[in-house]
Amino acid sequence: MARPADPRPAPAPDAAASGPTPVRVIAGHYGSGKTEFAVSLALRDAARGRRVALVDLDIVNPYFRSRERAGLLEAAGVRVISSSLGHVATVEIPAIAPEVRAPIADPTTDVIVDLGGDDVGARVAVQLRADLRRRGYELLIVVNAHRPETRDAAGVLRHLDRIAAATGLTPSGLVSATHLLRETTPAHVLAGLALCREVAGLTGLPIRYVAAIPDALAGLPAGALLDRGRPIEAVAVGPHLREDWM
């Protein structure tokens, strides 16, 4: 890794001056890489000096959830909120910690919400809808062209519409997260961006982020991270949810 994966540090708006940042709600087809993206985004922003809370609202799958990395996140200064039973990663009980609303109400904290997969997993966001609307939110749809159900625009749109219907929230951007884990190449990332551009063209949604392992991002050609003239933020992912032996 010769150069940093993210060449353009995002402007860090001063909460006191410009109000709270919108809550970033991460949703998408299950297995797309939502949690890897959410954890990486939280760590990145915390490393930039932001005060970050990560709310793990995945109540549908007891494997590979943000809370599995609570130790890593908290050591980096990220506040992790998950189940009212504590960061218990091994139960499938829809027990949501009562303090999930606290960071949303706190304008000095940036909030990332990691939803469960598909419309089924995203539905729980309904409980927070009023809070999210009050503060402002971005509903970010994670897109992975290597998942069979979202290999084409029609599949992505199907999931996008279902998630919007289930949550009552309006999608506001795409996260291009096409990858093959550690085998991800720049070509995979470019193919994923091409799918997102197609979806962006059909929906008018911006491509807000591209997420991949650092090596794949480093190999992208100049100009790849532009969406109709607007910059796409690159987020290097761990992979944090994978043990070394996986």
Next chain:
Amino acid sequence: MARVLMKGNEAVGAAAIAAGCRHYFGYPITPQSELLEYMSVHLPKVGGVFLQSESEVAAINMCYGAAGAGARVMTGSSSPGIALMQEGISYLAGAELPSVIVNIVRGGPGLGGIQPAQSDYHQSTRGGGDGDYKLLVYAPSTVQEMAELVALAFDKADEYRNPVMIVGDGMLGQIMEPVEIVERPPDPALPPKTWATTGTRDHPGSRSIINSLFLKPEVLEHHILDLFAKYERMREREVLVEEYRVEDADLVVVAYGTTARIVKSAIAALAAEGVRVGLIRPITLFPFPAESLRRLPDRVANLLVVEMSMGQMIDDVRIANEGRRTVHFLGRTGGMIPLPQVIADTVRHILAEHHAGDVPHVSVGDEKGGR
């Protein structure tokens, strides 16, 4: 199909359909439910039948019916659900009906937990059902291997007219990995299913009877001897095993499934410091690759069995070992996953004591000291 990202559970479903499976009966259970969900979406698209049964008991008996009619049929569950199916599995074995049964193992006993485990080794290889019978049992360690073994399982089930089990742990069911699913229609060399209960139009005057009830003991004994001749053929022909760096090893680890992947991480760490460790990874649990253990070089004085259980496969290691080498054991159970560094530490400990000429240590449990 190009390489895609799939959960293990999804890959099992995709591979089954690519192998011509058109019937799936099952009941949801974590950490296996995505298989059932996948089949519910995709089987109807290819003209297949998916049915969520009222229980695992019903599901396995639906498999009996579909298999009896000559269909390629599959069911799946996780440990307690597979326990419920044992009676039906015994009936399938007794009636010689080909079926593929997928067990995505979680911690037990009882309801146990929902995290990965390997504590169903005995349930898979010894039979939880009644009577003298065996299943052909495959234990993949990656999503790709699981997909390939599912395809193979359908052919082997038909070839031997026997239920075949795929044993993966919860991690394999849930993990997302790159996988290529290849269309793999039934092997054309397989004999036609003339025994299936599809009517007598093709063979007037001779009825097909599928049955596991033999009231005359001499007839039942003869039937069981026929079954065991079949199992003997499996022992001769169907053993699958990965032997990894065993040629110059000072110690050999025996592990399967997810655990074998973790062991490989430990082996790499040990190799970096000059410690030579090999791995025998059984891919078939029955038939067990006993020959791989027997032909290890004489220099290997110690075997280390690593399992996500309190030690079940270790019984087959001991049987194959016939007392020649000291068998040590390291296990985590209840959904806990062994760490590579703990495996490496255990290997160092065993080798240190071995070179010191001490008696084999007993701290992690071994043949002489017990657990």
